[in-house]
Amino acid sequence: MTEGRRTRVVLAEVHPRAHDHDRTRTELAEQTQVGEALVRGLVRAQLALALRLALVVAIGLGGLPLLFAVAPEVSSAHLVGVDVPWLLLGVAAFPFLFVVGWAYVRLAERNEQDFVAVVRRPER
Amino acid sequence: MDNPYVIPAILLVTLVTVAIGFYGLKLARTTSDFFVASRSVSPTWNAAAIGGEYLSAASFLGVAGLVLKYGVDVLWYPVGFAAGYLALLLFVAAPLRRSGAFTLPDFCQLRLGSRRLRKLATAFVIFIGWLYLVPQLQGAGLTLTTVTGQPYALGALLVGAVVTCNVALGGMRAITFVQAFQYWLKLTALLVPAVFLMLQWQADGRPAVAAPDGPVFHTATTVVIEDHATLTMADGSTIVVRAGQRLDFVAGEPVPQVSTVDDTRGPDWLLPGDSDQGLFATYSLILATFLGTMGLPHVLVRFYTNPDGNAARRTTLVVLGLVGLFYLLPTLYGVLGRVYTPQLLMTGRTDAVVVLLPGAALGGGLTGQLLAALVAAGAFAAFLSSSSGLLTSVAGVISTDVTGRGSVRDFRLATVIAGVVPIVLSLSIATLDVSQVVGLAFAVAASSFCPLLVLGIWWRGLTARGAAAGVLAGGGAAGAAVLLTVLGPPLSGWAAALVSQPAAWTVPLAFVVMVLVSLATRSRVPADVSDVMLRLHAPESVLAGSPRR
Numbered sequence: 001m002t003e004g005r006r007t008r009v010v011l012a013e014v015h016p017r018a019h020d021h022d023r024t025r026t027e028l029a030e031q032t033q034v035g036e037a038l039v040r041g042l043v044r045a046q047l048a049l050a051l052r053l054a055l056v057v058a059i060g061l062g063g064l065p066l067l068f069a070v071a072p073e074v075s076s077a078h079l080v081g082v083d084v085p086w087l088l089l090g091v092a093a094f095p096f097l098f099v100v101g102w103a104y105v106r107l108a109e110r111n112e113q114d115f116v117a118v119v120r121r122p123e124r
Numbered sequence: 125m126d127n128p129y130v131i132p133a134i135l136l137v138t139l140v141t142v143a144i145g146f147y148g149l150k151l152a153r154t155t156s157d158f159f160v161a162s163r164s165v166s167p168t169w170n171a172a173a174i175g176g177e178y179l180s181a182a183s184f185l186g187v188a189g190l191v192l193k194y195g196v197d198v199l200w201y202p203v204g205f206a207a208g209y210l211a212l213l214l215f216v217a218a219p220l221r222r223s224g225a226f227t228l229p230d231f232c233q234l235r236l237g238s239r240r241l242r243k244l245a246t247a248f249v250i251f252i253g254w255l256y257l258v259p260q261l262q263g264a265g266l267t268l269t270t271v272t273g274q275p276y277a278l279g280a281l282l283v284g285a286v287v288t289c290n291v292a293l294g295g296m297r298a299i300t301f302v303q304a305f306q307y308w309l310k311l312t313a314l315l316v317p318a319v320f321l322m323l324q325w326q327a328d329g330r331p332a333v334a335a336p337d338g339p340v341f342h343t344a345t346t347v348v349i350e351d352h353a354t355l356t357m358a359d360g361s362t363i364v365v366r367a368g369q370r371l372d373f374v375a376g377e378p379v380p381q382v383s384t385v386d387d388t389r390g391p392d393w394l395l396p397g398d399s400d401q402g403l404f405a406t407y408s409l410i411l412a413t414f415l416g417t418m419g420l421p422h423v424l425v426r427f428y429t430n431p432d433g434n435a436a437r438r439t440t441l442v443v444l445g446l447v448g449l450f451y452l453l454p455t456l457y458g459v460l461g462r463v464y465t466p467q468l469l470m471t472g473r474t475d476a477v478v479v480l481l482p483g484a485a486l487g488g489g490l491t492g493q494l495l496a497a498l499v500a501a502g503a504f505a506a507f508l509s510s511s512s513g514l515l516t517s518v519a520g521v522i523s524t525d526v527t528g529r530g531s532v533r534d535f536r537l538a539t540v541i542a543g544v545v546p547i548v549l550s551l552s553i554a555t556l557d558v559s560q561v562v563g564l565a566f567a568v569a570a571s572s573f574c575p576l577l578v579l580g581i582w583w584r585g586l587t588a589r590g591a592a593a594g595v596l597a598g599g600g601a602a603g604a605a606v607l608l609t610v611l612g613p614p615l616s617g618w619a620a621a622l623v624s625q626p627a628a629w630t631v632p633l634a635f636v637v638m639v640l641v642s643l644a645t646r647s648r649v650p651a652d653v654s655d656v657m658l659r660l661h662a663p664e665s666v667l668a669g670s671p672r673r
Contacts, residue, residue: 006606039657042661043582043657043661047582048214050214053214054211054214057207059374061203065200065410068396068562069396069403072395075395076395083394085196085199085395086455091452093203094448094451094452095448097203097206097444098444098448099447101209101440101441101602102441102442103212104210104213104214104437105437105438112663114433115662115666116666117372119666
């Protein structure tokens with residue numbers, strides 16, 4: 001066979017889905033413009049989600065020291081016989097963090113499913 | 125203290141830890157098994173193991189001690205220790221797992237392809253690891269002194285030796301089982317006595333935890349003064365005491381303020397501080413703990429044992445729940461310590477409150493003795509598990525980046541090297557405060573590895589030079605602040621706040637330097653950045669079957 005000449009090889013049976021999937025994956029890996037845009041979109045969506053939830057925590061927890069400093073009446077308030085700052089920091093902070101984390105896991109997985117759906121969509 | 129159950133309980137925990145280590149050794153057959161448990165660890169086991177590894181002497185003893193001493197302001201420690209896992213979940217967990225990096229230096233090389241940056245990261249892993257190991261061993265020494273009267277050095281040596289042997293012989297898989305077991309032991313060891321303590325507090329007619337005139341002795345107490353000091357009595361009069369002097373107090377007598385012990389009295393203990401320096405220190409602590417967790421070497425190493433990115437996320441969420449559950453308890457010990465063990469405010473050894481409280485509140489009967497033994501066992505579990513995890517990761521980077529090429533034999537040699545240094549340090553420096561040193565380790569991690577990971581994962585523009593400059597500026601500044609705090613002269617005013625809680629200025633410094641230098645060296649952005657981004661962020665199912673690099 002001579003150098004430089006292309007040979008076209010056609011397999012008798014090609015699984016159509018696998019073929020499509022393969023092509024998109026190659027597209028992603030080889031960084032064609034389409035693939036690159038897809039990945040950039042995913043990264044942007046995931047980062048925006050993480051930043052939004054970080055902001056929720058920054059305000060919800062990070063605002064507390066400031067609140068206690070500017071509104072001393074909050075610090076000296078009582079709820080079920082316990083001082084509010086103790087209740088917020090000693091107890092409530094932990095379920096709050098867990099709920100934010102739980103929301104993140106759900107939403108981040110949904111972003112990924114959307115990405116997979118676009119990548120796998122058979123093109124006609 | 126005269127309790128026949130404490131030493132057997134500590135020995136039992138130690139023996140079980142070693143036994144599980146050997147059981148794991150039998151299962152570990154190949155090098156791959158040895159290091160990452162073949163990634164066959166289920167998320168629940170893995171999460172318990174991460175929790176077990178994470179809850180160290182600082183969490184088990186230190187948090188309660190700080191609450192006893194300083195009150196509501198230090199509740200940011202447990203909140204931050206837990207919130208660190210949320211930051212890890214949001215910004216790092218899944219991409220880091222997908223990167224395939226086993227350690228932080230691995231991540232540097234993979235993302236930025238620089239051997240020099242890798243070396244720098246290795247140096248920081250070792251520094252942070254040792255900084256975190258020393259207080260663990262000190263906590264062990266302090267606990268053994270407190271509960272058995274044995275010399276301080278014995279506890280530090282015992283834990284150091286057991287951990288070094290166990291890590292060298294068992295490797296990661298063994299550690300996964302050990303750590304998971306340790307989490308549940310630690311939780312039980314605080315939860316069961318806590319129930320009895322609450323019942324006792326009810327039965328005693330709910331004595332005030334924050335009496336308006338300051339803490340009072342619940343029972344007749346004899347305090348042995350450790351250092352030459354001045355006591356300020358409740359009526360404002362002062363007396364000078366010598367080291368070794370014994371003072372007798374009757375029940376109901378107010379606890380004098382000791383000049384050598386820094387603690388918070390009256391409403392300041394109960395209410396959040398509102399001074400500018402206090403606010404700065406609080407925000408600095410929040411930054412250090414929220415962002416420092418992701419940069420702790422022993423935390424990251426665990427993520428490789430998840431099968432994929434989604435499992436890494438779910439594992440982190442379970443960890444957040446388990447750790448949060450645990451942190452409900454130390455606060456309770458600190459608060460009740462105000463009632464039942466106020467003499468610690470005079471000796472300054474508030475880190476001992478968790479191990480002393482069951483005996484002090486429940487008396488010397490069988491229940492009190494058994495619960496005290498349980499808590500002591502839990503404390504030892506805390507030292508053993510945290511130091512095992514730290515040692516594994518420090519030895520991991522030493523064996524791959526400093527001494528050899530990462531064979532099992534290299535790993536064992538590196539473990540011995542990595543273990544001996546902190547053991548020696550912990551024997552020579554016995555006066556450091558457990559929680560403060562751990563807090564400083566968090567500050568260094570937050571100022572070095574946090575920006576490196578966050579920018580490395582989310583920003584294409586990061587260059588190796590930018591990363592190195594940021595790590596050197598932020599991590600270097602935080603490291604210098606640590607050395608100044610530990611070795612330097614006592615500071616006061618703003619200088620003390622800036623040096624003892626450096627994160628509020630070192631973390632932004634690291635981010636800014638990293639971004640600016642990266643922008644200035646824009647032409648050096650790695651050529652394969654798009655490829656790496658794809659690998660970090662795309663779900664594994666999309667890439668399944670692609671050629672492995």
